Amino acid sequence: MTKIDKDIALVSGPPKDINTTQKIATLIGMSGLLILVLAAFNVNFPNKGVWLTIALSAIAGGIILYSKGAYGSKQEGIKNDGVWFKSISSRGFWGWIAGIAMTGFYIVLYFFPALLGLHPDGENTGVIALFDPLSKALSGNAASQWFVYGTLYTVAILAFGIKFMWKYRHNKYERLRTFSVMFFQTGFAFIIPELMARLNSDSFSLPYYDLKNVWPLNYYNFEQYRVDQMISAGNVGLGLLIFGVLSILVITPILTYKYGKRWYCSWVCGCGGLAETAGDPFRQLSDKSTWAWKMERWMVHSVVVFVVIMTTAVVSTYLGYDDQKYWLTKGTFLLGVVALLTILIGLLFIFRRDELKKDAKIGAIGYFAIILAMIGIHYSTGNNIFMFEAETLRSTYGFLIGSVFSGVIGTGFYPILGNRAWCRFGCPMAAIMGMQQRFFSKFRITTNGGQCISCGNCSTYCEMGIDVKAYAQKGQNIVRSSCVGCGVCSAVCPRGVLKLENGEDAGDSRYDSDPITFGNDGIKVNF
Amino acid sequence: MKHIAIIGNGISGVTAARHIRKLSDHKITLISAETEHFFSRTALMYVYMGHMKQEHVKPYEDHFWAKNRIDLKMGFVSKIDVSNKKLIFESGEEMPFDDLIIACGSKPNKFGWKGQDLEGVQGLYSWQDLELMEKNTQSIDRAVIVGGGLIGVEMAEMLLSRSIKVTFLVRESRFWGGVLPKEEGELVSRHIKSHHVDLRFETELQEIIPDENGRVKAIKTKAGEEISCQFVGLTAGVSPNVDFLKGGAVDLNRGVLVNEFLETNIPNIYSIGDCAEFHQHPTGRRNLEQVWYTGKMMGETVAQTICGTKTAYRPGVWFNSAKFFDIEYQTYGWVWAEPKKNEATLYWEHADGKKCLKLVYDKNNHSFLAANVFGIRLRHKVLDYWIANQTKISQVIGQLEDANFDPEFYENSFPAIKQQFQSQIPQTV
Numbered sequence: 019m020t021k022i023d024k025d026i027a028l029v030s031g032p033p034k035d036i037n038t039t040q041k042i043a044t045l046i047g048m049s050g051l052l053i054l055v056l057a058a059f060n061v062n063f064p065n066k067g068v069w070l071t072i073a074l075s076a077i078a079g080g081i082i083l084y085s086k087g088a089y090g091s092k093q094e095g096i097k098n099d100g101v102w103f104k105s106i107s108s109r110g111f112w113g114w115i116a117g118i119a120m121t122g123f124y125i126v127l128y129f130f131p132a133l134l135g136l137h138p139d140g141e142n143t144g145v146i147a148l149f150d151p152l153s154k155a156l157s158g159n160a161a162s163q164w165f166v167y168g169t170l171y172t173v174a175i176l177a178f179g180i181k182f183m184w185k186y187r188h189n190k191y192e193r194l195r196t197f198s199v200m201f202f203q204t205g206f207a208f209i210i211p212e213l214m215a216r217l218n219s220d221s222f223s224l225p226y227y228d229l230k231n232v233w234p235l236n237y238y239n240f241e242q243y244r245v246d247q248m249i250s251a252g253n254v255g256l257g258l259l260i261f262g263v264l265s266i267l268v269i270t271p272i273l274t275y276k277y278g279k280r281w282y283c284s285w286v287c288g289c290g291g292l293a294e295t296a297g298d299p300f301r302q303l304s305d306k307s308t309w310a311w312k313m314e315r316w317m318v319h320s321v322v323v324f325v326v327i328m329t330t331a332v333v334s335t336y337l338g339y340d341d342q343k344y345w346l347t348k349g350t351f352l353l354g355v356v357a358l359l360t361i362l363i364g365l366l367f368i369f370r371r372d373e374l375k376k377d378a379k380i381g382a383i384g385y386f387a388i389i390l391a392m393i394g395i396h397y398s399t400g401n402n403i404f405m406f407e408a409e410t411l412r413s414t415y416g417f418l419i420g421s422v423f424s425g426v427i428g429t430g431f432y433p434i435l436g437n438r439a440w441c442r443f444g445c446p447m448a449a450i451m452g453m454q455q456r457f458f459s460k461f462r463i464t465t466n467g468g469q470c471i472s473c474g475n476c477s478t479y480c481e482m483g484i485d486v487k488a489y490a491q492k493g494q495n496i497v498r499s500s501c502v503g504c505g506v507c508s509a510v511c512p513r514g515v516l517k518l519e520n521g522e523d524a525g526d527s528r529y530d531s532d533p534i535t536f537g538n539d540g541i542k543v544n545f
Numbered sequence: 546m547k548h549i550a551i552i553g554n555g556i557s558g559v560t561a562a563r564h565i566r567k568l569s570d571h572k573i574t575l576i577s578a579e580t581e582h583f584f585s586r587t588a589l590m591y592v593y594m595g596h597m598k599q600e601h602v603k604p605y606e607d608h609f610w611a612k613n614r615i616d617l618k619m620g621f622v623s624k625i626d627v628s629n630k631k632l633i634f635e636s637g638e639e640m641p642f643d644d645l646i647i648a649c650g651s652k653p654n655k656f657g658w659k660g661q662d663l664e665g666v667q668g669l670y671s672w673q674d675l676e677l678m679e680k681n682t683q684s685i686d687r688a689v690i691v692g693g694g695l696i697g698v699e700m701a702e703m704l705l706s707r708s709i710k711v712t713f714l715v716r717e718s719r720f721w722g723g724v725l726p727k728e729e730g731e732l733v734s735r736h737i738k739s740h741h742v743d744l745r746f747e748t749e750l751q752e753i754i755p756d757e758n759g760r761v762k763a764i765k766t767k768a769g770e771e772i773s774c775q776f777v778g779l780t781a782g783v784s785p786n787v788d789f790l791k792g793g794a795v796d797l798n799r800g801v802l803v804n805e806f807l808e809t810n811i812p813n814i815y816s817i818g819d820c821a822e823f824h825q826h827p828t829g830r831r832n833l834e835q836v837w838y839t840g841k842m843m844g845e846t847v848a849q850t851i852c853g854t855k856t857a858y859r860p861g862v863w864f865n866s867a868k869f870f871d872i873e874y875q876t877y878g879w880v881w882a883e884p885k886k887n888e889a890t891l892y893w894e895h896a897d898g899k900k901c902l903k904l905v906y907d908k909n910n911h912s913f914l915a916a917n918v919f920g921i922r923l924r925h926k927v928l929d930y931w932i933a934n935q936t937k938i939s940q941v942i943g944q945l946e947d948a949n950f951d952p953e954f955y956e957n958s959f960p961a962i963k964q965q966f967q968s969q970i971p972q973t974v
C-alpha cells in the first residue's frame with residue numbers, strides 16, 4: 019500500500035464546505051459583528067473604546083484567520099476550486115442572504131441613520147455612540163453615520179486586502195495594487211480628512227475632502243458651500259480647489275494616457291478598493307452577455323451626461339445670482355464648458371473615426387443633450403433650468419446615483435450582480451477615463467499569438483463583464499473602455515495568453531492583431 | 546449555394562464553419578452527437594473543479610449560431626452514403642450534402658486491459674465523460690490514473706480538488722517521458738509529487754479488479770502489486786474517433802487519410818482536426834496532430850479551399866502549451882526528448898525548482914530551433930519570428946528579454962539566464 023497523506027479528507031464530493039480553521043474564523047468574525055449589531059439595538063456597552071476595539075479586531079482577525087484556513091496550507095497558485103459549488107459565491111441561498119443583509123444595511127445607513135443612533139443635536143446612542151471614542155481621537159468630533167461607515171469600510175479593505183494578497187501571493191502585480199488601495203483608503207480616505215477636520219475653527223474651515231476622490235465620482239465637489247469654504251480658507255483652501263479642477267482636467271488625462279484607467283480604478287479608488295478586496299469572491303457573477311454590454315454603454319454614458327449637466331447647472335446657478343462674489347461669470351463658465359466639450363468630441367471624431375463606429379451615435383446624442391442643456395441654462399434665470407431647479411437636479415442625482423446606485427445596488431448587490439456593478443454601469447468617472455482609455459491611451463491587454471484555448475477562465479473572472487476570450491481566441495488585443503486593469507484575467511489564464519501592457523504606441527496599432535502566429539502560413543486573414 | 550455538412554462541432558469543425566460563413570453564403574450544418582452548442586474541451590477540468598459552469602466554457606453565446614446562419618443538428622452519423630452524397634443518422638434520418646467535412650475528433654485509448662469496461666473505469670474526453678466522472682467519483686477516496694500525459698495530470702488535479710487520493714501510473718522513468726527532456730520531466734514530476742500525488746514511474750497496468758457488483762475495487766500492476774481504488778482514469782492518449790467510417794468508402798488508416806489540401810480519397814469530402822491523418826505531413830511533422838491549435842488552423846485552411854481558393858495546409862512554427870497544477874508550460878519549435886545529432890541545448894533552472902528555460906540550437910550553423918519554458922511566459926510572436934527566421938542563438942540570448950510575457954512586476958529572471966547562457970555558448974558564435 020502507498021503512504022497515506024493525513025491532510026486529505028476521507029470522503030469526496032464537490033468542494034463546498036469550509037474547513038475547521040475557517041469555521042472558527044467565521045465564528046470570531048461574526049462575534050465581532052454581533053457586538054456592533056447589539057450596539058445598534060441599543061445594548062449599552064461600558065468602556066466603548068474597549069468594546070469597539072474588540073469588535074473591530076474580531077472582525078479583522080476573523081477575516082485574516084479565514085484566509086489562513088483557505089490558503090495557508092496550499093501551494094501558491096490559482097485558488098478557484100469550488101467557486102461555483104459554494105452557495106455564497108454562486109448566487110445560491112447564502113448569496114441572497116448576504117445580498118439582502120448588505121442592502122438593508124445600506125438603506126438604513128443612507129436613509130434612516132437615526133436607527134443606528136445618530137442624534138445630530140444631542141448625544142449619539144446605539145452603534146454610532148460606540149464609535150465616538152475613535153472619532154474623537156481622530157477629528158475631535160463625535161461620530162456620524164459616515165464615520166462608522168468609513169471605519170468599517172477601511173477595516174474591510176484592510177482585512178480582505180490581506181486575504182486577497184494571500185490568495186494571489188504568487189502574483190506581484192496583484193499584491194502591489196492591493197497594497198496600494200489599502201494605503202489610499204487608510205491614508206487618503208480615512209485618516210487625512212479626519213485630521214484635516216482638526217484644523218477647522220470658527221474662522222477657518224475646510225470641507226471634508228478625500229483628496230483621491232475626483233469629480234465626477236465626487237459629484238458634490240464644486241457645490242457652493244464647498245467652493246465658498248475653500249475660497250475663504252486662504253492658500254490651503256485655494257490650493258484644494260485648484261487641485262480639484264486639475265485632478266480631472268490634467269492629472270487624470272495624463273495618468274490615463276500612460277497607464278490606462280487602472281491607475282485609478284484598481285490602484286487608488288475607494289469603490290474599486292472595496293470591490294477588489296471584499297468584493298473579490300463575487301467577481302465571477304458579472305454578466306458577460308453582449309446584451310449587458312449594450313446596457314452598460316447606455317447607462318454609464320447617461321450618467322456622465324447627467325452629472326455634467328447637473329454640475330454645470332449647480333455651479334452656474336450660484337455664479338449667476340452671486341455674481342459679485344466670484345471672478346468667473348456664469349456666461350464665461352458656460353462658454354468654457356461648451357468649448358471644452360466641443361474640442362474633446364471634435365478630437366475624437368477626427369482622430370478616432372474608424373474606431374468609433376457604432377459608439378458615434380451614443381457620443382453624438384450625449385454631446386447634443388449637453389449642449390441643449392447648456393443653452394437652456396444660459397437662458398434661464400434664478401435657480402431654474404427649464405422647469406427644474408438646479409437644486410432638485412442635484413438632490414435627484416445625489417439620491418439616485420450617489421446613494422441608491424453606488425451604495426445600495428453597487429455594494430449591497432455584490433453577491434447578486436458581481437463586485438463592480440457600480441463601476442461598470444454607474445460610475446461617471448470610470449466612463450470618462452474609459453473613453454480616454456479606449457481612444458487615447460498606451461494601455462492594452464496583449465494577446466499572446468495563437469496560444470488561447472478558449473477555455474473561458476478570463477471572461478468568467480472578469481469583474482467588468484468583458485468577454486475577454488472573445489478577443490483572445492481571435493488573436494486580438496483587448497482595448498475596452500470598461501477594463502479596470504485588475505489583471506485577474508491574465509492571472510487565471512492557464513496558457514499565459516494575456517498581458518496588461520503600456521505599449522510604446524497609443525495609436526491604431528493597439529487594435530491590430532497578429533495573423534502570423536495565429537494560423538496557417540498561407541493565410542493572412544484573421545477574424 | 547451549396548450545402549456543407551460538418552460532422553463534429555469541436556474546434557476544427559466550428560472554425561471551418563465560421564470561416565466558410567465569412568467567405569461565402571453557403572448553407573452550413575454543424576452536426577454533433579455530443580452537445581448542442583460548441584464548448585471548449587480543454588476546459589472540462591475547470592467545470593469539474595467548480596471554476597466554471599457549462600455556460601462559461603462555450604466560446605460563443607447561444608444566439609451566435611442563428612445570427613451567423615450556421616444550422617445546428619444533434620444526432621449521430623452512422624454512415625456516409627458516398628454515391629448519393631448523403632449522411633445517414635443512427636435515427637434513420639438522412640441529410641444530403643454537397644461538401645462534407647469530417648471533424649469527428651478523438652476518443653480515449655483503451656489497450657484491451659482486463660477490466661477496462663468495469664463500472665468506475667473511464668477516460669476523459671467528452672462532455673458525457675465528464676458527467677460520468679462526476680457520478681463515478683461521488684463519495685470515494687482513492688483513484689488510480691493510468692498514463693502520464695496531459696489529460697492524466699489534469700485528471701489528477703481534478704480528483705485532488707475533491708480530496709480523492711491519487712496514484713498515478715507512468716510507464717516511463719519520468720513524467721511525460723516520451724515528450725519532455727530529462728530536466729523538464731523531472732521538474733514537472735517534482736511538482737506533481739509536491740501536490741501529494743503518488744507518482745509511480747516505470748509502472749504499468751496489468752489488470753483492473755472488480756468487486757462483487759462489477760465495480761472496480763483495485764488494480765494490479767505488471768510488477769504484481771495490487772492497489773485498491775474505487776476509480777480508474779484511463780489517460781494513455783487518444784486515437785481518432787472513426788469507428789463509424791470503418792468499411793465505408795472513405796480511406797482510413799488510424800484516422801481519415803488526407804492530402805495536404807485536407808482532401809480525402811472521395812471528391813468533396815474533407816477531414817480536419819484530431820481525426821485527420823496525413824499520408825505525409827506537409828511540413829514533415831507527425832501525421833496525426835491532436836491539439837487545439839492545429840484543429841483551428843485546419844478549419845481555417847479547409848474553408849478557403851471549399852470557398853474556391855484552394856489552399857494547402859502549411860502550419861507555421863509548432864507551438865503548444867499546458868499547465869501542470871500550478872506550473873505553466875509553453876513550447877515553441879520542436880524540442881525532442883533526446884536532442885538530435887545536430888542539436889545543442891542550453892538549460893537554466895531557477896533556484897526554486899519551479900521555473901526553467903531550455904533553448905535548442907543547431908550545432909553547425911548556430912541557428913535557434915526551439916524552446917521549452919516552465920513557470921515563465923514567453924511572447925509567441927517573438928519566438929515564432931526567431932525560429933522562422935533561423936536567428937542565431939547568440940542574438941536570441943542577447944535579446945531574450947524581448948520575449949518576456951510575464952505580468953508586470955514579476956521577478957525578472959532574464960539577466961541571470963542571459964549571463965548563464967552567454968557563458969555556455971561557443972565563443973565563435
Ligand SMILES: Cc1cc2nc3c(=O)[nH]c(=O)nc-3n(C[C@H](O)[C@H](O)[C@H](O)COP(=O)(O)OP(=O)(O)OC[C@H]3O[C@@H](n4cnc5c(N)ncnc54)[C@H](O)[C@@H]3O)c2cc1C
Binds near residue numbers: 576586817
Ligand atoms: C481534457 C482535455 C484537455 C485538453 N487540453 C488541451 C490543451 O490544453 N491544448 C490543446 O492544444 N489541446 C488540448 N486537448 C485536445 C483538444 O481538445 C483536441 O485536439 C480538440 O478538441 C480536437 O478538436 P476536433 O474539432 O478535431 O474534435 P472534437 O473536439 O473531438 O470534436 C468532435 C465532435 O464530433 C462529434 N462526433 C464524432 N463522431 C460523430 C458522429 N459519427 N456523428 C455525430 N457527431 C460525431 C463528437 O461527439 C465531438 O463532439 C485536450 C483534450 C482533452 C480531452
Ligand code: SF4
Binds near residue numbers: 480482483502503
Ligand atoms: S479585462 Fe482583465 S484586467 Fe480588465 S477588468 Fe477584466 S479581468 Fe480585469
Ligand code: SF4
Binds near residue numbers: 470471475487
Ligand atoms: S483564460 Fe486564456 S486560454 Fe482561456 S480563454 Fe482566456 S485567454 Fe484563452
